[in-house]
Amino acid sequence: MTQSMAVREALDAAGSGDRLGVAEVAALLAASGDDLTAVAAAASELRDEGLAEVGRDRQITYSRKVFVPLTRLCRDRCHYCTFVTVPGKLARAGEGMFLEIDQVLSIARQGAALGCKEALFTLGDRPEDRWPQAGEWLAARGYSSTLDYVRAAAVAVLEDTGLLPHLNPGVMSAHEMSVLRPVAPSMGMMLETTSRRLFTEKGQPHYGSPDKDPLVRLQVLRDAGDLRIPFTTGILVGIGESLTERAESLLALADIARAGHIQEVIVQNFRAKPNTAMRGTPDAEMTEFLAAVATARLVLGRQMRVQAPPNLVSREECAALIASGIDDWGGVSPLTPDHVNPERPWPNLTTLAEITAESEYVLAERITAQPPYVLDAENWIDPSLTAHVAALADPTTGLAADTRPSGLPWPAAVA
Numbered sequence: 424m425t426q427s428m429a430v431r432e433a434l435d436a437a438g439s440g441d442r443l444g445v446a447e448v449a450a451l452l453a454a455s456g457d458d459l460t461a462v463a464a465a466a467s468e469l470r471d472e473g474l475a476e477v478g479r480d481r482q483i484t485y486s487r488k489v490f491v492p493l494t495r496l497c498r499d500r501c502h503y504c505t506f507v508t509v510p511g512k513l514a515r516a517g518e519g520m521f522l523e524i525d526q527v528l529s530i531a532r533q534g535a536a537l538g539c540k541e542a543l544f545t546l547g548d549r550p551e552d553r554w555p556q557a558g559e560w561l562a563a564r565g566y567s568s569t570l571d572y573v574r575a576a577a578v579a580v581l582e583d584t585g586l587l588p589h590l591n592p593g594v595m596s597a598h599e600m601s602v603l604r605p606v607a608p609s610m611g612m613m614l615e616t617t618s619r620r621l622f623t624e625k626g627q628p629h630y631g632s633p634d635k636d637p638l639v640r641l642q643v644l645r646d647a648g649d650l651r652i653p654f655t656t657g658i659l660v661g662i663g664e665s666l667t668e669r670a671e672s673l674l675a676l677a678d679i680a681r682a683g684h685i686q687e688v689i690v691q692n693f694r695a696k697p698n699t700a701m702r703g704t705p706d707a708e709m710t711e712f713l714a715a716v717a718t719a720r721l722v723l724g725r726q727m728r729v730q731a732p733p734n735l736v737s738r739e740e741c742a743a744l745i746a747s748g749i750d751d752w753g754g755v756s757p758l759t760p761d762h763v764n765p766e767r768p769w770p771n772l773t774t775l776a777e778i779t780a781e782s783e784y785v786l787a788e789r790i791t792a793q794p795p796y797v798l799d800a801e802n803w804i805d806p807s808l809t810a811h812v813a814a815l816a817d818p819t820t821g822l823a824a825d826t827r828p829s830g831l832p833w834p835a836a837v838a
């Protein structure tokens with residue numbers, strides 16, 4: 424096997440537990456051929472050691488979820504996004520500016536019947552700042568903001584169905600997160616990238632999207648740590664960031680994760696969508712993507728949960744993701760589409776279990792908060808949610824219990 428010097432040195436440094444520098448991480452990210460085989464093998468071994476260390480030998484997790492796109496209006500205009508829409512289009516399609524609470528509950532109830540335990544609220548950022556129609560819709564129902572409405576919708580889901588909300592509403596202030604903490608055991612926001620250039624330069628994917636300023640997003644991630652919120656984040660690979668910028672993004676996440684609240688890091692590959700500014704940009708190249716997954720594992724360490732969605736690659740490529748060091752497939756739905764990537768259906772759960780088993784791992788269901796946070800609920804889960812979480816989690820493993828959710832009063836009665 425021919426390994427380049429730079430990769431060998433970076434792997435040696437990673438193996439001895441040294442903190443990696445930007446150049447070393449960039450060398451790992453650039454790996455292909457025999458180099459990539461070696462980087463992936465190191466990542467895979469590190470994942471295996473980490474799982475064994477916490478008594479979860481060879482388990483790969485997923486969360487059975489429904490996707491609740493509370494609003495597709497947004498004040499941002501990311502060039503890769505097809506989720507976002509405008510009021511005129513919604514009106515022509517006969518749809519409201521937001522889902523009504525009834526519509527949210529209808530999705531959550533159907534999910535509960537299928538054994539889903541997570542309600543993923545993914546939505547556009549602060550649409551009321553850009554669209555008067557959004558503000559009017561909220562005001563007519565007594566809500567002061569989109570995040571105020573997210574809170575009400577989360578409470579309705581908890582009380583009516585018992586599904587656990589995971590909130591992914593974009594940038595939040597520390598105060599906003601503290602108000603949402605009692606209604607969701609976990610929240611998340613992709614860092615996307617630390618590249619400021621992609622935000623400040625005209626023509627770049629984050630230009631004109633105030634919520635994609637990496638300085639703002641890094642602050643959200645730090646605030647979530649101060650608030651002890653189990654938090655999901657990650658990088659979007661292939662949106663025009665250089666390998667050095669990708670390396671800086673992973674190192675920034677490793678630094679933030681020292682606060683202990685980063686429950687999982689998503690490594691998501693950009694997928695070009697029709698009718699977006701980036702429709703002509705090629706999808707993230709598989710070699711580069713797998714190198715990013717393996718490097719994320721090496722940079723973030725054995726106890727980080729590294730997630731890649733199984734619907735953005737082929738079945739064969741799912742095996743390659745496992746071989747590159749992931750241990751989590753993220754939320755997978757037997758009911759709702761991935762509204763961010765609607766052209767990419769979920770594998771059904773039997774297929775996902777088969778794919779996982781073919782690589783000699785076992786598919787295990789978790790809830791929206793990762794096991795360590797469930798097992799240490801006193802420090803990480805708001806008392807208002809203790810009963811909701813306890814109803815769906817296995818007290819020994821912190822994974823999902825074999826049960827169907829049902830509604831519980833919120834806030835939970837605290838003993």
Ligand SMILES: O=c1nc2n(C[C@H](O)[C@H](O)[C@H](O)CO)c3cc(O)ccc3cc-2c(=O)[nH]1
Pocket residue numbers: 486488490541543589590591609610611612613655656687689752753754755761762763764790791792
């Ligand atoms: O179906 C999706 N789920 C996405 N999820 C949800 C994820 O699959 C799981 O539901 C969470 O990890 C909770 O376990 C995200 C969650 C975040 O906190 C941040 C970003 C994402 C991105 C997506 C996504 O693009 N598609």
Ligand SMILES: C[C@H]1O[C@@H](n2cnc3c(N)ncnc32)[C@H](O)[C@@H]1O
Pocket residue numbers: 503504505545612613615658659691692693694695696763764
């Ligand atoms: C919810 C998350 O989905 C990701 N996201 C948004 N658009 C795309 C796309 N075209 N391809 C892949 N991921 C995307 C972003 O990282 C966002 O934060």
Ligand code: SF4
Pocket residue numbers: 497498499500501504505506507546547548593632634
């Ligand atoms: S990716 Fe999120 S912030 Fe960007 S336009 Fe789409 S919904 Fe808005």
